[in-house]
Amino acid sequence: MHQTFDAALEINLLHANQEGADHNREHFDRWGITCLNVMSSPGAGKTVLLERTLAALSKEFKIAVIEGDMTTELDAERLRKYDVPVIAINTGRSCHLDSKMVAGGIHQLAHQYNPSQLDLILVENVGNLVCPAEFEVGEHAKVALLSVTEGEDKPLKYPVMFQEADCLLIAKVDLAPYLEIDLERIEANVRQINPHVTIIPISAKTGEGLEAWLAWVQSQVRAKRSLALNH
Amino acid sequence: MHETDMTKALIVTVRNWWEEQPERPKISHIHLVVGQFTCVEPASLQFAFEVQTCNTFLDGAKLVIREIPLIAFCHRCQQEYRPEIGIQYACPECRSPMEDIRSGRELKIDRIEYNYLTDNSNLKSNHAPNL
């Protein structure tokens, strides 16, 4: 007799990654650290944004960077010039950071610095509009960049990342006059799937919008700090 | 591609379950539920699964993927609607943004089908485990 059996598992495929992310977040919370996960397609301007951010905020806050890069340390080298700890994670063939890789980065960091003195960890994810959205790393907020050269339709075509974002930076707006791009259209497309997201048009080149971005980062860090003080 | 990583996670989860079974049954089907509002492409998952299970305890097992449509609920209209992925997510009636996703974000192993093998590879039920 041939009898078949059934076992109901009902287990989320990302369960292990999610557990790891929650674990990382617990560490961050204990240390009073805010963690931001910065995501975009390749070349949208993540590293330049981080350079600007470090230049502006590294006096006020103690910042560290976890830099995800598939094969090189180029981005990490650029950021080390700002005299902050930068942990480079080569993701190899994987096109996103996952919570385990970031846990490894945190351990490396904790060897060199006392993490409870840090205020902010900026994670630069691998340039990719698809995968990073599904893999939480323990961040408190997700920052997505969409550069004006990518086209208005990207939020509709790659909705998951834009739906998950807490802050959307429309990057390289200095280039908008040279392109046939409708910034209002981008905003409207994003709001269709994420009505409450903070949207800031920025240019790392002219400095437009940087103040608003820095103010957003400051508010995230201060909110976390006051939470940590009350515990 | 991330389907490779998802498949790894899938295999690890199933292996953990399998190793807990004293009889190490033969797994014939793994039933997955994949929402349409995820970053997962079912065809890529199938391909990665075939490659990664070759010559393992899952060799020959079938991956059955059930896709779940994206369904949102419009609070203003008090009704469900199906957004057109890639084109339009707002409510087709009143243009309210998509705020409340009712289904389409699923990504889970639903169930496993298995049976028991005897030494000479005949199938037998678990009512007579050692005969």
Ligand SMILES: Nc1nc2c(ncn2[C@@H]2O[C@H](COP(=O)(O)OP(=O)(O)OP(=O)(O)O)[C@@H](O)[C@H]2O)c(=O)[nH]1
């Ligand atoms: N015009 C203009 N160019 C910019 C701006 N921001 C970044 N760029 C340029 O865009 C290119 C890519 O910038 P990066 O910061 O390396 O982009 P990235 O997202 O870190 O790239 P990956 O890490 O490789 O995915 C560089 O040549 C930058 O100089 C901007 O605001 N305006």
Ligand SMILES: [Mg+2]
């Ligand atoms: Mg970069």
Ligand SMILES: [Zn+2]
């Ligand atoms: Zn409606």
